[in-house]
Amino acid sequence: MQYILPLWPAYPELFLLAMICVILVVDLFVSDDNRIVTYALSQAALAGCIAITFVTRGVEPTYTFSRMFVDDQMADVLKLLVYLGVMAIFVYSRAYIAARGMFRGEFFVLALTATLGMMIMISANHLLTLYLGLELLTLSLYALVALQRDSAVATEAAMKYFVLGALASGMLLYGMSMLYGATGTLEITQLSEVIFDGRSRAPVLIFALVFIVAGLGFKLGAVPFHMWVPDVYHGAPTAVTLFIGSAPKLAAFAFIIRLLVQGLGAEQLLAEWQQMLVLMAVLSLAIGNVTAIAQTNLKRMLAYSTISHMGFLLLGILSGDLGGYGSGMFYVMVYMLMNLGAFGMIMVLSRSGFEAENLDDFKGLNQRSPWCAFLMLLLMFSMAGVPPTVGFYAKLSVLQAVINAGYVWLAVVAVLFSLIGAFYYLRLVKLMYFDAPLDTAPISPGWDVRVLMSVNGLAMLVFGIAPGGLMALCLYSIQVSLSS
């Protein structure tokens, strides 16, 4: 019994699991007119998770389930953001999925199981836990993408996502099995000790590392493993795209930290995966930014922009020190905020039977709704990394880490590609502000969306003027979680 105790570090996961079961059952008895009950229960479940995570937070890492599961500062911060992100996704999506016949229990249950998967990934201290969390997340996502089952594009996207995702999982598992063979352990903290002591043979480890990095690349959507990203982003219903593009990136970040940094961060391996990440980062920045220019569909454009943002995230991680990981964490948080806002805006402009997903649908937004246009302007400038928006500080902290690690050339490459990136973000601003509207339908989101959108957009500016707190939080939680 002592092996699974204490139980409290896993309370949020257990609570969410219980709530998912409750929602699944309650939803059976709710008529379509009262589906709002399911929605409210889902939001309540997440709010409960926030409360529990907040109460059970601790500075020192606490292990449980035979050290398969850990609750540390980084996990708490990332989980809180995941909850908030998913809550925001539900708010943004409600009207959109209602208009498309997806406002059903399945959407919420699948989204919550995906959330549970992310939480497990974030708290994993064991390769199996890590893998289970990842599979729980991705299997739910495959189903979510295919939720609109009569849509050919969505089904195609789901198929593509599933096949490539399964391949990536296979690679990851293969890499993990080699790690087990080389070190005799699956537990992450032990793994690093064994490697650090030099008790393990290097060639197998590097072989394992290649597979693991490739698997991670798939999951992140970094070049050259990015092929699924544009199609899935484009094909999935926007609400699901919003989901895929936001909160899971936080979990992916935790995945990289747990596996590469905590597990394989020993010096002789660090240099190896650094090189791989350099290549992936540069290619992601290049291909993501250049290809985005050619897109006319906003969802595809944002997909390529995501690829380039992942390149930036990798830059932060490959610098290989605590400051770098902290900057990566800050970057991924900011990225999630920006992505929520941008896809949220697509859903605000969409209405029954009409998807505002082409760039042209944003033409003249400033005349239709100056406030929406202004918020989108902030989001775009933030993505481009122009001060005084928060995106600038995210890029700044990553660049600082990269230069500190001695990769000045990499920083120059990164800024040059973000210059190219600025072009397509600016083009959207141009469409909103300089062109005449093609579409004059009124934009009337509900009050909840309106408030959330405003908070989301203004956060770009608020954190841009005072980024210190959030930055310090990231650095601090990385420090206390990794230095032990």
Place this chain on the structure above:
Amino acid sequence: MASIGLLSLAIWIPIASGVLVLFFNAERHAPAARMVALAGALIGFAVTWPLYLNFDAAASGFQFVELKPWIESFNVNYHLGIDGISLLLILLNSLTTVLVVIAGWEVIHTRVAQYLAAFLFLSGFMNGVFCALDALLFYVFFEATLIPMFIIIGIWGGPNRVYAAMKFFLYTLAGSLLSLVALIYLYNVSQQSFSLLDYYQLPLPFHAQVLIFLAFMMAFAVKVPMWPVHTWLPDAHVEAPTGGSVVLAAVMLKLGGYGFIRLSLPILPEASQALAGFVIALSLIAVVYIGLVALVQSDMKKLIAYSSISHMGFVTLGIFIFNAHGLEGAIIQMISHGFVSGALFLCVGVLYDRLHTRQIADYGGVVNTMPVFSALFMLFAMANAGLPGTSGFVGEVLVIMGAVKASFWYAALAATTLIFGAAYTLWMYKRVIFGAVANAQVAALKDINLREFLVLGLLAAAVLVMGIYPDPFAAVLHTSVNDLLTHVAQGKLRSP
């Protein structure tokens, strides 16, 4: 101390009033938006006066310093302070904002509140650049100016405005991103500091200085703009609305020259001296070649834009000959060019509002119908040509005097501007203003109204005062300029 916060006020009053103006976004509230914007601009101008009056011209170092922690995990501070150089530019900027708000009074009819707010934001950001003593703060303000200007050109500009706005934004962003890398490098080698004052004392090896200098130069040369990265300016000027052109020419271009003075010279003294020849060569090309280009323009705004580039060549020349005459001349030239080019763009705006064309060929004999306007335009044209008694003369003659000390040939080439400048300006003036009345539209022109007279008259007074009695301007500069030159001459490498 009563002086605490004056600089913050100079930055945040325009920005706050910009936010306020945005609340009057509806078309029917346009008159209210104008009044609020004017009030904001006037208060913003008023708070800069105590800066001038309480400024201690004899003291070296920075005055009115404000220092508060901003981003603690990065050791970034909200660190403000001014010397004589920034003082004059802040005054110029705040004055220009008032004029621009008045100049757009009856001319802008669409989205008035957004137009005015953009200018107020811009004014606040530029004051921020001139006050910042923290490198990151400097960079943030420097970049933030792009957003309102992009919007101004793109929404209220001419037919080709989108192209011009994009070009403007990407050109300037390209320059400044490299300087960001340089700043982060400095941050790392200076034990995690973003303070400019720390950078001034930071010993840097020569090769690092050269690389950083080139990175900074990318940012500032685009902004100045220097030949050959000047090509965005004519497009931006031609397409921008009158107010946009005025702010662009009068203040925004000065960010480049100011950057050289505040960052490049004191942080990188050896590299600045080693590469001075290169910068001077580019400056002289700008003065001579761009002067010739201006001669053949058929569009008035384009002509003034090229004349701006040529005049800014003087500024960079003055900065990089490293003597007191040159540097002071360069700063005076920046201020004077702010008045003169601003006024010239306003004059073109006055004509454009009436006839909706900027082609020189569409005008002729304007003096017959607009005598008052022609007289004022005459003064500004003369100032642009560098006539003694106008502000244009003071800066040019100081820079030429400085250049003679450095090399006779610099001075000889620079002095050609007195010929070319007179040629293109006066030839344009002659074709537009004198001669027989060209067509029926010109014959129907009405002379300037009180509002236009007020704006142009104010600038005319500034041009004359600065030309006849430049001492109040020069007096605040001496100490700052001498300190800077001593610092550059000392260098950083000699000390171990």
